[in-house]
Amino acid sequence: MFDAARGGLRLRHGGRVVRTFESLSELTTAVAFRICDDKRLTREVLERVGIPVPPGRTATFDDADEAFLAEHGELVVKPARGEGGAGVTVGVTTADELDGARHEAGGRSADVVLEAHCRGEDLRVVVIAGEVVAASVRYPAAVVGDGRLTVEELIRARSEERQAATGGASRIPLDDTTRRVVAQAGHSLDDVLDEGVTLPVRRTANLHTGGTIHDVTDRLHPALAVGAVAVAWAIDIPVVGVDLVVEGVDRPDFVVIEANEQPGLANHEPQPTAERFVDLLFPNTRGLHQPPERQS
Ligand SMILES: Nc1ncnc2c1ncn2[C@@H]1O[C@H](COP(=O)(O)OP(=O)(O)O)[C@@H](O)[C@H]1O
Ligand SMILES: [Mg+2]
Structure with missing residues (x-):
């Protein structure tokens, strides 16, 4: 092992040694x-x-971005360098949303990619x-109402379920993105969700x-x-x-x-x-x- 905390391994079999970081190895x-x-x-x-x-372009933070939005109607905005969905905004349809999403992605990566939203x-x-x-x-991630718990309580419960099922790899953050997705569906975190209603939260x-x-x-x-x-x-x-x-x-x-x-x-x-x-x-x-x- 050379960096066990980050998944780094030094594997040896017979005379061969290969170093890996989880699924990334020296063969890449x-x-x-x-x-x-x-x-x-x-x-x-x-x-x-x-x-x-998908049709796409690098954001130039000017009218050309808005023209691209007008051409495609709905965009996904993401940092050119990033992973795990961090800084990615899906379903951008207005100039205001485009502005917010570009800045969020731009805070994580010098370059921002705009793509047509593909269904x-x-x-x-x-x-x-x-x-x-x-x-x-x-x-x-989505939650299902029970007529008793609030959206926030449902998210916390669902997040614990996901963590247990994936050894901690998957959890639902209670962040601005989650709040925005819940709001776009016409709810707030304090609403009690009706029994059997499914609400996507990301x-x-x-x-x-x-x-x-x-x-x-x-x-x-x-x-x-x-x-x-x-x-x-x-x-x-x-x-x-x-x-x-x-x-x-x-x-x-x-x-x-x-x-x-x-x-x-x-x-x-x-x-x-x-x-x-x-x-x-x-x-x-x-x-x-x-x-x-x-x-x-
Ligand atoms: N052009 C697109 N159209 C529709 N959904 C998209 C598009 N690009 C990204 N997404 C959605 O956003 C998620 C994250 O985007 P992705 O490009 O895979 O970045 P990351 O490296 O953060 O995983 C995807 O898994 C998908 O759900
Ligand atoms: Mg991905």
Whole structure:
């Protein structure tokens, strides 16, 4: 171990040593890392090989941004460099909202990306060594009313459930974004929500902010699998979590919204994400760690 607190490991098998930070390893080049780290670069690299990305532009904080909003009607505003949905505002429709969202994203990253809001489901596809290992649909955090608890109490309870279910990885923050999403739905945190009413409290589906994740690997449309593998090839990266917006898991249409160089490998049960990662790091052990009935 060289930085256990941050997930740093030094793994050795036989004569081979590989250092990792969770799912990021020395097998990922610095160039591939840099392409994923900057969402503008990711968009450029993918666009160049014809992989569909949402219409987008780098914010210039002038009339051109407002013209882009007018052209697309609804935008997503995000820091060029960021993760976990931090600083991302979904559903920007007015000049005022655009202003607030640009500044929020700009506080986290020197460059801000504006994208047309694409409707559909949020799909994460994990590609390891050029193969799809797991695909999961993700939903933003939501609470369900019981006619007794307030929205705030429901959020706290739901957040504890999510933390327990994910070993602390997923929680719903009671921050400005949550307050804004609740307000946009016509509620306040003090309202008692009617029994059975579902209220989404975030608009980004990141696990980190209470989103839920559901394995759909067996239903994945082949065109989506090919698209995700093409992203890994275009960036030339051995481990990647590709985020797509899709019409449906079993439909061929998609856009790619980002590529993550250090995707979470947990929470994709029952898919063998960790096993495939170890296979990649130590190819000569391939199959050795599988249950006996799966060995050939
Ligand atoms: N163009 C878009 N259209 C619709 N939703 C989007 C778009 N871009 C981002 N989102 C939503 O915001 C979330 C976070 O955006 P993403 O680009 O993945 O940034 P991060 O690196 O913070 O995860 C996505 O998972 C998705 O729910
Ligand atoms: Mg993402």
